[in-house]
Amino acid sequence: MQFEQFDSSLFFQEVQKISEEVNSEDGAGNLSFASFYKKVEKSLPDETYQAVKFIVHLHLTNEITLYKEEGKGAFIQLKAETFADSQIIEFFYFLPTLNLILREMRLIQSFPAMVLEFFNSSFTNEYFSEELDAYDLLDEQDRFILIYAVGYFITYNKKRIELNRYSKFFSRATYLSFCQQITNESSLLIKEGLIELKSERYSDEIGFMLTNKTILMIFPNWDLEVEPKKDRVSFEKHQEGFTLYQPEDLKDVSLYFNERNQKFKDRIDLIIKCTDKEKLSSAALAMMISGYPGTGKTAFAKKLCNDLDLLLMFVEMSDIQAKYIGETEQNIHRLFNQYRNLWKKSDKPVVLLFNECDQLFGRKVQVEKSSDLFSNAVQSQLLNEMENLNGILIATCNSTDNLEEAFKRRFLFHMEFEKPDFETRKKIWCGLDGAWTSNSKMLNTISQYELTGAQIDNVLKKMSLLSTIDDTIQDQLLFDLIEEEDNILVGNKIGF
Incomplete structure (x- = not known):
């Protein structure tokens, strides 16, 4: 100068x-x-x-x-x-x-x-x-x-x-x-x-x-090691913030849904089957699955990946929520970057599953304390990431009543999974190995209890731990466990 x-x-x-x-x-x-x-x-x-x-x-x-x-x-x-x-x-x-x-x-x-x-x-x-x-x-x-x-x-x-x-x-x-x-x-x-x-x-x-x-x-003469930029995503199962499942890692189980929910699953299956990975890369197939606990929301995502040969990037919200201000937003951004990198590296489409995300996708709150500001900042970061997402996103929650309107707009499909009806419950019981499969009267009786698929699974797990050799006692035990699961604590028990 x-x-x-x-x-x-x-x-x-x-x-x-x-x-x-x-x-x-x-x-x-x-x-x-x-x-x-x-x-x-x-x-x-x-x-x-x-x-x-x-x-x-x-x-x-x-x-x-x-x-x-x-x-x-x-x-x-x-x-x-x-x-x-x-x-x-x-x-x-x-x-x-x-x-x-x-x-x-x-x-x-x-x-x-x-x-x-x-x-x-x-x-x-x-x-x-x-x-x-x-x-x-x-x-x-x-x-x-x-x-x-x-x-x-x-x-x-x-x-x-x-x-x-x-x-x-x-x-x-x-x-x-x-x-x-x-x-x-x-x-x-x-x-x-x-x-x-x-x-x-x-x-x-x-x-x-x-x-x-x-x-x-x-200071070019300093003795410092320059590490190459780390690729934060690999095909290892357990990684920071999520678990990666290959299709073969997921159990091939039979799922039974009410007619409306089954039509939804068939429609999603058809979309993914008929759309190649390159086309999916340019669009966001985002789904919000809500419903009563145990109705198969998470199982739906796993079944989808198993049936269609998809990778599943499974995220529990507790894994990315951090104690210190600013870290949760960083974790969310890092997670979406990992998803984008995984999508590019994989020869198969990848499903990003946010499991039990009621709190994270809830309505923004009026700022009255610092934690409110923190919560709103996290949601803003998540909204921004979803806006720029290409791929397959599934989010599960128990209810959408408190869902932020901006999140609703970013989900292409919304489906509420209902409790299984009588005919669906019969299909679930029939798909399981038990004495009821050959006893139509018993099958109709146990199907009258309005249990979810997860509750039925709980009954069978208890049966396996408490079963006896005596078939008569075993039948009575089955009904006792069903009533216990259904919270029927009073009145006459149904039995033979």
């Missing part, structure tokens, strides 16, 4: 005069920046921004030294010291002071522009600058974010920086957009492996951390 249009000789005459005054007062040549600026203002360019640029230029050319003193503000040392390291390192050390000076001059919004201007014009031969130039897809905002984070690391020896430190440099809309790019890991800085999202366990503040790849751009 050149300043030939300024009369620097006049400026240095003023500086020399001030330096002599300060030294005579045993001030060691140090003066607060505000006082210094007032003294030399008449020899600086008329515009404040240009005047500050000129003074910063003199610092970078080692004519004067600007520095920050904790608790006292910005100072100027009128007798410059030689740089102890490269000029770019000196510049990084200087960034907090420049930030302070611009704040004193009420030019804080100019900070990103000034940083980039000095950086681009002054450090073309520095190693870090050359390495950074290789990332030509980074825009000016990304470059400033990284440069400031590097300066923070060099000054304070901290690799992690909170996002809120950038709030004063951008407009609110730009800052919120930047935060979203970091938290959902869509930022090019993250994709290029220069930073990584890093939550602080005992802090509410979201932040990111410089990677070793970036640190080696500044």
Whole structure:
């Protein structure tokens, strides 16, 4: 940067005069920046921004030294010291002071522009600058974010920086957009492996951390290991946040539904059978399955995957809900990224199953306490991820009465699984191995009890544990267990 249009000789005459005054007062040549600026203002360019640029230029050319003193503000040392390291390192050390000076001059919004201007014009031969130039897809905002984070690391020896430190440099809309790019890991800085999202366990503040790849751009002689970006998804069964089932891992069981629910299953089967994976990749087949517990909502998803040779990504909501603010949103984003990666890598379609998600998909609440704000932020993140989802999503819940309207819109199919009717219960009992299969009277009797498929399964599990050799006692035991499951505690028992 050149300043030939300024009369620097006049400026240095003023500086020399001030330096002599300060030294005579045993001030060691140090003066607060505000006082210094007032003294030399008449020899600086008329515009404040240009005047500050000129003074910063003199610092970078080692004519004067600007520095920050904790608790006292910005100072100027009128007798410059030689740089102890490269000029770019000196510049990084200087960034907090420049930030302070611009704040004193009420030019804080100019900070990103000034940083980039000095950086681009002054450090073309520095190693870090050359390495950074290789990332030509980074825009000016990304470059400033990284440069400031590097300066923070060099000054304070901290690799992690909170996002809120950038709030004063951008407009609110730009800052919120930047935060979203970091938290959902869509930022090019993250994709290029220069930073990584890093939550602080005992802090509410979201932040990111410089990677070793970036640190080696500044200090190439440091002995640091650069790990390749980890692929967070594999075909292992148990993974962070979900369980992955191959079709053969799922039991091939017979399921019986009421006529309406069976038509729904047949329709979904037909859609998936007749649609290739590429076409499914461009659309979202999202289903909300609600209904009374034990009516086969989860079993429906597993049966679908077993019958149609699909992978099942099984998510229990408790696995992704975290204790600390901000972590649940990160878990949701990470989970959907894993799903997208798995879909790309697999030769089979993948079903993403959110099991028992009543609380997560419920209506947003009026914010009265911090936990309400946290809950609404989680839902907003989930809505955003669902909006951009391509593939097959199934969510199960007990009731849709409290379902947020925005979630309803994002589900293409809605189906309530009803309790099995009499004929369906007969099919369920007939599909099981027992004495009732050859005794029509007994079959009709036990089918009158309005049990769900899961309750019938519970009865059989109890029978296997309590069964006796005596068939008569066994029949009576069956009815006792059915009544127990059906909560019939009074009245005459049905039996033979």
